[in-house]
Amino acid sequence: MARILAIDYGEKRTGIAVTDELQIIASGLTTIETKNIFSFLTEYLKKEKVELFIVGEPKQMNNAASESEQFIKPFVAKLSLTFPKIPIKRIDERFTSKMAFQSMIDSGLKKKQRQNKALIDEISATLILQTYLHNK
Template identity: 65%
Template sequence: MGRLLSIDFGEKRTGIAVTDELQIIASGLTTVETPKLMEFLKEYISKEQVEKVIIGEPKRLNNEPSQVTPVLNAFIEQFHKQFPSMVVVRVDERFTSKMAFQTMIDSGLKKKQRKDKALIDEIAATIILQDYMNQ
């Protein structure tokens, strides 16, 4: 059994989370500058057995695609070319950044730490992955 890898895609930064090999626990892995994302994924997937990639799909409250959707679609197309046999699942990611911020508050992080947008993206990717695993 391979890991599940979750992506909270953003135009500037992308949060990454993974499971353990038994797919029991979702954990934040890192945040990557989006222009370097494909390079990071190539390296990670070459070292670790990844079974499936879960990508957060940004939508507006009215269920319309968000402004980042065309950029995300281009990334997914590029990803499929690089990893043609990899299963990619899109999941609704509405409110995950707000949930990540609330998680930071609930965890007792100081105000300065809560301003770390990279950490918010990593936590959001973990929430996306945990939600997928709970379904």
């Protein structure tokens, strides 16, 4: 089997998470500068087989698209064109940043470590991927 790769897309930073080859466990992979996302994915796909992209879909409480969706839609379109053989699924990402921050507190990270926004993005991507795996 191939891996599933989740993307928590942001204007500045993008969190990346990936499954193991059996698609059982979601693990944070990295956080990268958004401007480097396609070069990162191209290099990653040279080394690892990925069968599905999961991209977070930010929504408001009333289920309407959040303001950040305007930045994500063009990214998803380019992702589809750049890697046409890999399907893309969108997963509701409401509360993932808050849940990521709470998981950092629960795991005992110090305040200085919890201010690491890159780590929050990576954990958020992992939560998006875990949501997909749980619901599939």
